[in-house]
Amino acid sequence: MENRRTHGLRVVLVPPPFQGHITPMLQLGSILHSRGFSITIAHTEFNPPCSCNHPEFFFLPLADNLSGYDTSFWNLLEVISVINVNCKAPLQQYLVQMMEKLEPHDKVCCIIYDTIMHFTDAVANHLNLPSIILRTTSASNVLAWDAIPRLQEGGYISLQESLANELVPELYPLRFKDLPYQKPSKVVLQFTADLNKVRSSAAIVWNTMDFLEHSSLSQLQQQYQIPNFSIGPMHKTAPISTTSLLKEDNSCLAWLDKQAPNTVIYVSLGSLAMVDKKELAEMAWGLANSDQPFLWVVRPGLVDGSEASNQFLELFQGFKERIRGRGLVVKWAPQKEVLAHSAVGGFLSHCGWNSTLESICEGVPMICRPCFSDQLVNARYLIHVWKVGLEMDPVLERGGIQRAIRSLMVEKEGEEMRQRAIDMGQKIKRCVQKGGSSYNSLNDLEEFILSWSS
Numbered sequence: 001m002e003n004r005r006t007h008g009l010r011v012v013l014v015p016p017p018f019q020g021h022i023t024p025m026l027q028l029g030s031i032l033h034s035r036g037f038s039i040t041i042a043h044t045e046f047n048p049p050c051s052c053n054h055p056e057f058f059f060l061p062l063a064d065n066l067s068g069y070d071t072s073f074w075n076l077l078e079v080i081s082v083i084n085v086n087c088k089a090p091l092q093q094y095l096v097q098m099m100e101k102l103e104p105h106d107k108v109c110c111i112i113y114d115t116i117m118h119f120t121d122a123v124a125n126h127l128n129l130p131s132i133i134l135r136t137t138s139a140s141n142v143l144a145w146d147a148i149p150r151l152q153e154g155g156y157i158s159l160q161e162s163l164a165n166e167l168v169p170e171l172y173p174l175r176f177k178d179l180p181y182q183k184p185s186k187v188v189l190q191f192t193a194d195l196n197k198v199r200s201s202a203a204i205v206w207n208t209m210d211f212l213e214h215s216s217l218s219q220l221q222q223q224y225q226i227p228n229f230s231i232g233p234m235h236k237t238a239p240i241s242t243t244s245l246l247k248e249d250n251s252c253l254a255w256l257d258k259q260a261p262n263t264v265i266y267v268s269l270g271s272l273a274m275v276d277k278k279e280l281a282e283m284a285w286g287l288a289n290s291d292q293p294f295l296w297v298v299r300p301g302l303v304d305g306s307e308a309s310n311q312f313l314e315l316f317q318g319f320k321e322r323i324r325g326r327g328l329v330v331k332w333a334p335q336k337e338v339l340a341h342s343a344v345g346g347f348l349s350h351c352g353w354n355s356t357l358e359s360i361c362e363g364v365p366m367i368c369r370p371c372f373s374d375q376l377v378n379a380r381y382l383i384h385v386w387k388v389g390l391e392m393d394p395v396l397e398r399g400g401i402q403r404a405i406r407s408l409m410v411e412k413e414g415e416e417m418r419q420r421a422i423d424m425g426q427k428i429k430r431c432v433q434k435g436g437s438s439y440n441s442l443n444d445l446e447e448f449i450l451s452w453s454s
């Protein structure tokens with residue numbers, strides 16, 4: 001879109017190679033592009049975003065030299081640390097070349113990086129470019145992480161098991177068992193400290209909304225003392241739809257068209273969480289026994305990291321016959337469209353932040369089964385504060401799953417929750433409409449970036 005003020009201005013975006021982080025970064029790119037900025041996505045060679053879905057962006061692959069490393073979920077921290085070392089020189093080199101080749105009226109005006117890619121700060125400094133951090137989790141999660149060293153010093157963390165159901169001091173409404181890490185090692189604490197540093201960045205962008213996280217955002221604003229822009233939920237402003245690394249199976253939308261309104265429970269544990277074969281069997285029979293229609297994502301890697309996770313379902317004798325017509329299993333769904341479909345009445349979820357935003361925005365109440373990290377914090381807010389989430393026993397067991405689905409989908413408790421979720425969805429949508437807090441904050445962000453262009 002031609003815009004005289006932003007014409008010729010390029011923003012470089014640096015996402016890490018994980019679905020839950022690539023998605024909000026591409027959304028931010030799409031939003032800025034719709035306002036006339038040119039966008040470069042500097043990404044790792046590992047897990048690259050699909051450039052074919054985004055012809056409007058320029059993609060810059062960075063040599064990450066990850067070959068030979070274990071890139072599985074269990075080694076994520078090492079992968080992130082290697083990326084932070086190996087990608088620095090290539091990013092710097094590419095940007096120098098890019099800036100040399102720019103036409104006189106073109107300019108790289110800033111770099112926006114996911115806080116996981118914190119090496120970017122040094123590159124930006126070296127090139128005299130301003131930088132902005134994108135935080136892709138909830139603000140409340142960042143506060144929880146910030147509190148962990150303090151709790152450790154106070155001796156609380158070693159007592160965590162006996163305190164599991166107690167409220168964490170100064171972190172209401174979190175209980176000790178809702179903290180993102182139960183017994184963080186030194187490596188984990190250092191990793192988090194690195195994520196929470198602002199370094200020389202000029203501002204922070206949040207994919208959240210003031211009305212949802214007002215108190216946490218105010219605390220963080222005081223702490224960071226640089227402009228904070230809360231512009232979420234970005235998927236409601238971004239013109240792009242797909243940001244998936246895996247191929248979406250759109251056939252499930254036609255299947256949803258045949259189901260009655262609010263009857264289908266959608267089930268997905270996101271892009272990283274795993275279950276073992278026994279847990280998969282419990283989920284399968286919990287869904288089958290619930291007697292509700294369901295759409296279940298069994299992605300490659302869900303079962304113990306196996307690419308052929310879907311095939312394990314074949315092992316459950318009688319499962320396919322039992323669910324025929326009533327349940328559909330796909331490897332990857334167009335989740336935003338699924339949650340916006342009128343047939344979907346509930347979401348059994350790991351409570352990743354993107355999934356949380358996508359669900360509550362569409363007025364879909366959730367069954368919360370957090371797996372790790374920020375998901376525990378998000379689940380606590382969904383259940384206890386926003387009251388649009390149902391608590392489920394963390395042990396995946398067919399009886400518990402069946403009961404949770406029945407409570408959400410057919411009982412009064414679920415109906416009340418659905419009503420609250422619908423109200424909440426309407427309020428969230430107002431945030432991104434003209435005059436809403438996220439809409440205004442996005443305008444402020446644009447002005448902030450433009451202030452560097454003269």
Ligand code: UDX
Pocket residue numbers: 018019020021023136137244268269270271272273297331332333334335336351352353354355356358373374375
């Ligand atoms: C990870 C962490 O687990 C999460 O807690 C953190 O907030 C971000 O990084 P992930 O497991 O990927 O996230 O979950 P989530 O944040 O919910 O993101 C998953 C994304 O994948 C969502 O945008 C969702 O729409 C998409 N998705 C998921 C699909 O498009 N199709 C699917 O079938 C499943």
